Amino acid sequence: MTNNFVFEPDMAAKKIFVSREFNAPIEKVWKAWTEPELIEKWIAPKPWIAKTKTMDFTVGGIWLYAMVSPEGRKHWVYAKFTAIENGRTIATTGMFCNGDGNPIENGPKSYRDTQFLSIDGNRTKVESTIIFEEESTIQMFVEGGFKEGSSMTFNQLDELLALK
Numbered sequence: 001m002t003n004n005f006v007f008e009p010d011m012a013a014k015k016i017f018v019s020r021e022f023n024a025p026i027e028k029v030w031k032a033w034t035e036p037e038l039i040e041k042w043i044a045p046k047p048w049i050a051k052t053k054t055m056d057f058t059v060g061g062i063w064l065y066a067m068v069s070p071e072g073r074k075h076w077v078y079a080k081f082t083a084i085e086n087g088r089t090i091a092t093t094g095m096f097c098n099g100d101g102n103p104i105e106n107g108p109k110s111y112r113d114t115q116f117l118s119i120d121g122n123r124t125k126v127e128s129t130i131i132f133e134e135e136s137t138i139q140m141f142v143e144g145g146f147k148e149g150s151s152m153t154f155n156q157l158d159e160l161l162a163l164k
Contacts, residue, residue: 004125005154007147014132016141020154022124024161026116029124030087032157033114036063042156044068045149053099059084063092064101078103082111090114108137 006019022029032038036052044050047070055063061081066074076097083091091114096107103109114128132138 003154003158005151007150009138009142011135011138011142014135014138016130016132016138016146017127018130018150019125019127020150021119022126022154022158022161023121024124025122026087026118026124028161029126029157030116032160033090033116033126036065038160040065042153042160045152046156054101057081057084062101064097066099074099076101079112083113088116108140109133110137 003023004019004021006017008017010016032042034057036055040050040052043065044067049068051066051068051074053064053066055061055065057063059081063079063081064076066076068074076099077094078097078101079092079094081090081092083089090112092112093109094112095109096104098104110133111131112128114126117125117127119125130141132141
């Protein structure tokens with residue numbers, strides 16, 4: 001089955017729309033997006049890995065994790081959950097930070113709204129709209145391989161979803 005990957009940047013509006021279908025029921029996809037031990041298995045494009053330091057999956061809670069290179073370099077990411085509708089929606093504010101969760105001064109900030117939709121054949125469609133504060137940030141994401149990285153991580157999620 002096709003996964004129908006969509007990646008549509010809108011530079012003028014400083015936003016990116018990403019959509020992808022998965023051959024798994026919504027409950028299974030939701031779990032893979034919300035449980036740290038599962039997220040870590042797919043969210044970082046190989047050969048990088050993700051390591052969660054803390055995750056409080058509640059509105060107002062945070063997920064602090066590092067993208068770790070094969071050499072051990074860590075790029076810390078802070079995501080604050082601004083809305084959660086169980087099995088349907090996750091909204092976050094994201095930014096780069098240090099290992100203690102302190103934002104990098106004048107660092108890029110984004111707002112992500114992710115929807116989980118059941119589709120025919122017991123499949124799931126995930127749609128994310130990512131809005132950036134600065135034009136330079138969306139440009140960095142678009143030119144820095146975010147499309148390719150997203151495609152790679154979604155393929156890794158396909159592999160994880162096929163295991164059980």
